[in-house]
Every structure is written in structure tokens, then in C-alpha cells.
Amino acid sequence: MKIAVAIKRVPDMDTRFKIAPSGTAVDETGLKFDMSDFDGYAAEAALQINEKQGGGEITAISLGPDVVQETLRKALSMGLDKAVQLKADAVPFDGYAIAEALAAELKGGSYDLILFGRMAIDSSNQSVGPMVAELLGLPCISAVSQLDVSDGKTVKARRELEGAYEEVTCPLPAVVTIDEGVARPRYPSLKGIMAAKKKPLEVKPAQLGPVTATVAKMELPPERAAGRILGENADAVPELVRLLQTEAKVL
Amino acid sequence: MPTILAFAEARAGQLRKVALEAVTAARQLAGGDQVHAVLVGEGGIGAHAAALGQHGADVVHVCEHAGFARHNPEALAALLAAAANTTGARVVVLPASAHGKDVAPRVAAKLKVGLAADLTSVAFEGDAIVGRHPVNTGKVLATVTLTAKPAVVTMRPGAVPPAAQPKAGTVQALAPVGDPSASRVVTTTLVQGNTAKLDLGEAPVIVTGGRGLKAAEHFAIVEALAEAFGNAAVGATRAVTDDGWRPHSDQIGQTGRLVSPDLYIAVGVSGAIQHLAGMRNSKTIVAINKDKEAPIFKIADYGIAGDAFEVVPKLTEAVKAARAQS
Structure with a gap:
């Protein structure tokens, strides 16, 4: 199957963020970056689909400055076949601006399946995948926890709802966004890392859409006050209940 | 001041x-102006229009169709x-629910505008719409400005509690666009869990x-x-859902549900970063864990460093007793 996987480079969340002097972004000094979690699931899902079907080609696409090439190389080292960087000075916050750029690149690609992560773990907007589908006129199933495209014609997927789930189908070609549950990404092998260096990585200018959503301010939420350990066995239960009633007032 | 359009989500x-939260948020945005709600479902869904009127909808557009x-x-x-086009809506408000998050970006793309998602608050600031949106797994708060007209926003469930503010709730029939039964994306099955159970x-x-x-x-x-x-x-x-002890939909964490209840009780949870990302904004956090050094105690307001199998049943009895008295 000819598959495209959209990938975003995001900061590692296991850190104490600081706000940049601009006040509208996090300070990137000292941050580690990696592929957004759900995008890793999408890349793995694409690999498993083509491994089962024996063949096909998977293209990783990422929008941003040249540092995203590192994330694209990681995707290639997992086993994806080629990569495209849509070069932009920065990744806009506005999902629609990004969607137009991705749609322009994906339009002529005659992909059977276009995969996204459910959302980028940093901006958390969960918007670009369905927007790209709209712009391309393709059907879209978002946030799927199970995915089956084994007949080569139809997407059969499951979506988790609040206290329920639903089963959804649509014809291929389609856009699907991947949630928890589909696949855990493999670690690149040494062989994969070596092979990735020789795989094609094309750089094209990003044709971003209009920006109407911007970040006016970023700030850190208030720190939690230090907690206390009330005891080391069930003797502490009455004190806990008292505090829940009188201090926290939640009981 | 123009109309605010709210999507009133229904299921089965x-x-x-x-749905009531979206209408309430729309009412707050509208001030003295009009709130229009959109309610869709199969025949009979229109019966819920009155509840939307109670929460501030001047007009309820009802589309009943088997599709x-x-x-x-x-x-x-x-x-x-x-x-959004026919009502001249200034803002379209949807819930940041599973269905709302699925539909909102499609609506924004059709209108060729950006989206402000999963907002914990929303207001007009001059001519723009401004909302607060937790990013980076809740470790950073972004203030997002939308200049497009209409602006499309989704509201985090629970952020704006439903508030009664009776308006006319005049029902208007709304014709579908095309044939809803001819959609390419078809939901073949809906399996509801125990509907008496509260969602996370x-x-x-x-x-x-x-x-x-x-x-x-x-x-x-x-x-x-x-x-x-x-x-x-x-x-x-995640360790527990990966092992299949519980369904993936119950997972709280960076790649699962992000929750902020009044009270969060973590039992036998070590407090991996991945998990803390999903619950750090809870109002009060209680941890019960054998390991005194577990990172969960760093974020918990109250902790008991003891055996869950001994402590939790005692706590259950004490909570029952406390509730019986109140």
C-alpha cells in the first residue's frame, strides 16, 4: 500500500518547561526533541500494514525548519522508505495553516492511506488530520484505537468514546488518525539507523495556509503546594477522611 | 452583536x-445577543430542544434524519x-468530546479558518476570540487568539458547567446538506458501556x-x-491497560485521557511522568502506595505510604460512613 505518515517533532515532556522571553513560546534551550507519541504509533501502524501485505511504500512528511530532518531520519530508521520536509521557519500553532501545506504536498501523491497521530503532544489541538482530509476531499476516521485495512479497499476502525466505543468504516483512499491502542513504535535497529542515512529525504518549501489562530501568551500553571504523607498504614485513614472533609472539602 | 452557534451533542x-455546556458557553459569549443551537439525530431528537432553550438557546435548529x-x-x-453561514455565526462552539473533536476540525476546514481546541475558558477580547488551552500535557497554559470569522472553538468537558438561563428555544427544522445516509464514513456499531457509570x-x-x-x-x-x-x-x-487488565479507554496519562477532577485517588500508582501528565491538574490528589519514595507522593496533597490491600478497604468503609452522616 502507498502510505503517507505525517510526523511532528516535539519536545520531550519529561522536563520543567520555561517560557521564552517572547512570552508566547516555551524556551527551547536544553530541551530534548523526539517524534510526537501518536505519530510514532502511526508510523508503526503503517509499517505493520505493509509488512502484512508484503510490499508498498511509506513516506514520512514533516513540516518545519531543518531540525525536523532529525525526526524524519528516525522515522526512516524505523523502516519508512522516504521522507519529505516541508520547510518553514517555524511550525505555526494554527492547524489550518499546516493542513493547507500538507494537503498541497499530499494531493498529487496518489496515496492509499494517509496516517496522522491523533494529536501533537505539544500543541494538543487534534485538528490537522481531519482538516487535511477535508482539503483533499477524502473520507477521514479520527482517533482510532483499532485499524484494519487488510482487504485493501476499506478502512475498518474502532473509536473510543466517553463510556462507549463505535465501529466505523470508510472506503480507501482515506485519512486516519491514530490513538492509543493501535501499535507501539519499534526501536530503530542499528541496521535501520545505517540504512536510514541512504534513504531519500526531499526538501520543499511549505505552502502554509492563512494564519488566524495564534498564541498570545504562554505561561506556567501555578505550582502545587508540597503534599504530606499522613501515615504508613490504615491508621492514617481517619486523618485522611478528616482532611478530605475539612481542608479539601471534597467529601 | 452577531449570533453564536452551539453544537448540542446527542448520542443514541x-x-x-x-451539549448543555456548549450552549452555556455560547450564552456567556453572546451576552444579550442570539444563541442558536444545532441538534441532530433520528426522529424524535427534537424533544430535547426545550432543555437547550432552558440553558440559553434562543433558536434550536433541529435536523431529524435516519442517517x-x-x-x-x-x-x-x-x-x-x-x-454557521446561514445564521451568520460569529463563533461556532463545540464540545471537546470524542465526537466534537472529530467534527470541529472538519467544520473549520470547510470554513477555511483556524480552530482553538480544548479550551478551559473563552471570551471576546475586542473583535477577537480569546481562549485558554493547556498544552505540553498540561505543563504550560497557552492563551490563544482567533481572528477569523467565524471562529471555531471546542470547550473542554467540565470547563463551563451547564447553567440554566431560560430563553425561547424556538424550534426550527433544519434540512440536511445532501443525503446523510450516503456518507462515505459510516458508523456501523455503537457499543455503550454501563451508561449509569460516570465518564472519566x-x-x-x-x-x-x-x-x-x-x-x-x-x-x-x-x-x-x-x-x-x-x-x-x-x-x-498505561502499564495496566497495556497488560490488558483494563481497556485502553480507561487510561489516564500523556497518551490517554487528561482529567482534572475535584478529587483524584491514585492506588498502587508509582507516578511515572506519562501518568502525571494526565492528572496533574486535579484539584486534590491522594496517593496510596507502599513505596514511600514513589514519585506520586511528590504531586499528592495527601499520601498514605502503606499497603493498598489494607488501606483501601478501610478508606472505603470510612467514606461510606462519612457519606451516611452527611
């Missing part, structure tokens, strides 16, 4: 709480985009079990504690 013929019996994102997005996004209290419970069947002590509260949902860590 029932109005969801987030809307289950979630129909293509037909729904077409309908909402068309309604709505429950004021969440009791979460981790690996420290040692086996799937030991979740019984967590279930019993949740039951004792009467308004609690049960969550799980």
Missing part, C-alpha cells in the same frame, strides 16, 4: 451533558458549516489503579472505593 437519542442515528461526521460537518471526563472523583494492584481482579478494591463515593469513575495507568 440522548442529549449529552456537554444521524449514529455519529455521521461528514454529514454533521456539512450541516454545521452550512448553519465528567466524574468529580476518580479512583485510579496501577501496577501495584498486582492483578486485574484486584481492581475490585478500587471499584468498591469508587462505589462508596457514589460520584466516582475508575481510571487506570
Whole structure:
């Protein structure tokens, strides 16, 4: 199957963020970056689909400055076949601006399946995948926890709802966004890392859409006050209940 | 001042709480101006229009069609985009629910505008719409400005509680755009869990079990504690859902549900970064874990560094007793 996987480079969340002097972004000094979690699931899902079907080609696409090439190389080292960087000075916050750029690149690609992560773990907007589908006129199933495209014609997927789930189908070609549950990404092998260096990585200018959503301010939420350990066995239960009633007032 | 349009989400013929939240948020944005709600479903869904009027809808556009019996994102997005145009909506408000998050970006793309998602608050600031949106797993708060007209926003469930503010709620029939039964994306099955059970996004209290419970069947002590509260949902860590002890949909964490209940009780949860990302914004956090050094105690307001199998049943009894008195 000819598959495209959209990938975003995001900061590692296991850190104490600081706000940049601009006040509208996090300070990137000292941050580690990696592929957004759900995008890793999408890349793995694409690999498993083509491994089962024996063949096909998977293209990783990422929008941003040249540092995203590192994330694209990681995707290639997992086993994806080629990569495209849509070069932009920065990744806009506005999902629609990004969607137009991705749609322009994906339009002529005659992909059977276009995969996204459910959302980028940093901006958390969960918007670009369905927007790209709209712009391309393709059907879209978002946030799927199970995915089956084994007949080569139809997407059969499951979506988790609040206290329920639903089963959804649509014809291929389609856009699907991947949630928890589909696949855990493999670690690149040494062989994969070596092979990735020789795989094609094309750089094209990003044709971003209009920006109407911007970040006016970023700030850190208030720190939690230090907690206390009330005891080391069930003797502490009455004190806990008292505090829940009188201090926290939640009981 | 122009109209605010709200999507009133229903499932299986029932109005969801987030529908009232979306209408309430729209009412707050509209001030003295008009709120129009859109309500879709199969025949009979219009019966819920009155509840939307009670929460501030001046007009309720009702589209009854067999094609809307289950979630129909293509037909729904077409309908909402068309309604935004015909009502001249200044803002389209949807819930950041599973269905709302599926539809909102489609509506925004049809209208060729950006989206402000998962907002915890929303207001006009001059001519722009400004909302607050937790990013980076809740470790950073972004203030987002939308200049497009209409602006499309989704509201985090629970962020704007439903508030009664009776308006006319005049029902107007709304014709579908095209044939909803001809959508390419078809929801073939809806499997509802125990509908009496509270969802993680709505429950004021969440009791979460981790690996420290040692086996799937030991979740019984967590279930019993949740039951004792009467308004609690049960969550799980990723380790637990990966092991198949609980469904993926119960996972709280960076790649699962992000929750902020009034009270969060973590039982046998070590407090991996991945998990803390999903619950750090809870109002009060209680941790029960054998390991005194577990990172969960760094974020917990109250901790008991003891054996969950001894402490939790005692806590369950104490909560029952406290509730019986109140």
C-alpha cells in the first residue's frame, strides 16, 4: 500500500518547561526533541500494514525548519522508505495553516492511506488530520484505537468514546488518525539507523495556509503546594477522611 | 452583536451533558445577543430542544434524519458549516468530546479558518476570540487568539458547567446538506458501556489503579472505593491497560485521557511522568502506595505510604460512613 505518515517533532515532556522571553513560546534551550507519541504509533501502524501485505511504500512528511530532518531520519530508521520536509521557519500553532501545506504536498501523491497521530503532544489541538482530509476531499476516521485495512479497499476502525466505543468504516483512499491502542513504535535497529542515512529525504518549501489562530501568551500553571504523607498504614485513614472533609472539602 | 452557534451533542437519542455546556458557553459569549443551537439525530431528537432553550438557546435548529442515528461526521460537518453561514455565526462552539473533536476540525476546514481546541475558558477580547488551552500535557497554559470569522472553538468537558438561563428555544427544522445516509464514513456499531457509570471526563472523583494492584481482579478494591463515593469513575495507568487488565479507554496519562477532577485517588500508582501528565491538574490528589519514595507522593496533597490491600478497604468503609452522616 502507498502510505503517507505525517510526523511532528516535539519536545520531550519529561522536563520543567520555561517560557521564552517572547512570552508566547516555551524556551527551547536544553530541551530534548523526539517524534510526537501518536505519530510514532502511526508510523508503526503503517509499517505493520505493509509488512502484512508484503510490499508498498511509506513516506514520512514533516513540516518545519531543518531540525525536523532529525525526526524524519528516525522515522526512516524505523523502516519508512522516504521522507519529505516541508520547510518553514517555524511550525505555526494554527492547524489550518499546516493542513493547507500538507494537503498541497499530499494531493498529487496518489496515496492509499494517509496516517496522522491523533494529536501533537505539544500543541494538543487534534485538528490537522481531519482538516487535511477535508482539503483533499477524502473520507477521514479520527482517533482510532483499532485499524484494519487488510482487504485493501476499506478502512475498518474502532473509536473510543466517553463510556462507549463505535465501529466505523470508510472506503480507501482515506485519512486516519491514530490513538492509543493501535501499535507501539519499534526501536530503530542499528541496521535501520545505517540504512536510514541512504534513504531519500526531499526538501520543499511549505505552502502554509492563512494564519488566524495564534498564541498570545504562554505561561506556567501555578505550582502545587508540597503534599504530606499522613501515615504508613490504615491508621492514617481517619486523618485522611478528616482532611478530605475539612481542608479539601471534597467529601 | 452577531449570533453564536452551539453544537448540542446527542448520542443514541440522548442529549449529552456537554451539549448543555456548549450552549452555556455560547450564552456567556453572546451576552444579550442570539444563541442558536444545532441538534441532530433520528426522529424524535427534537424533544430535547426545550432543555437547550432552558440553558440559553434562543433558536434550536433541529435536523431529524435516519442517517444521524449514529455519529455521521461528514454529514454533521456539512450541516454545521452550512448553519454557521446561514445564521451568520460569529463563533461556532463545540464540545471537546470524542465526537466534537472529530467534527470541529472538519467544520473549520470547510470554513477555511483556524480552530482553538480544548479550551478551559473563552471570551471576546475586542473583535477577537480569546481562549485558554493547556498544552505540553498540561505543563504550560497557552492563551490563544482567533481572528477569523467565524471562529471555531471546542470547550473542554467540565470547563463551563451547564447553567440554566431560560430563553425561547424556538424550534426550527433544519434540512440536511445532501443525503446523510450516503456518507462515505459510516458508523456501523455503537457499543455503550454501563451508561449509569460516570465518564472519566465528567466524574468529580476518580479512583485510579496501577501496577501495584498486582492483578486485574484486584481492581475490585478500587471499584468498591469508587462505589462508596457514589460520584466516582475508575481510571487506570498505561502499564495496566497495556497488560490488558483494563481497556485502553480507561487510561489516564500523556497518551490517554487528561482529567482534572475535584478529587483524584491514585492506588498502587508509582507516578511515572506519562501518568502525571494526565492528572496533574486535579484539584486534590491522594496517593496510596507502599513505596514511600514513589514519585506520586511528590504531586499528592495527601499520601498514605502503606499497603493498598489494607488501606483501601478501610478508606472505603470510612467514606461510606462519612457519606451516611452527611
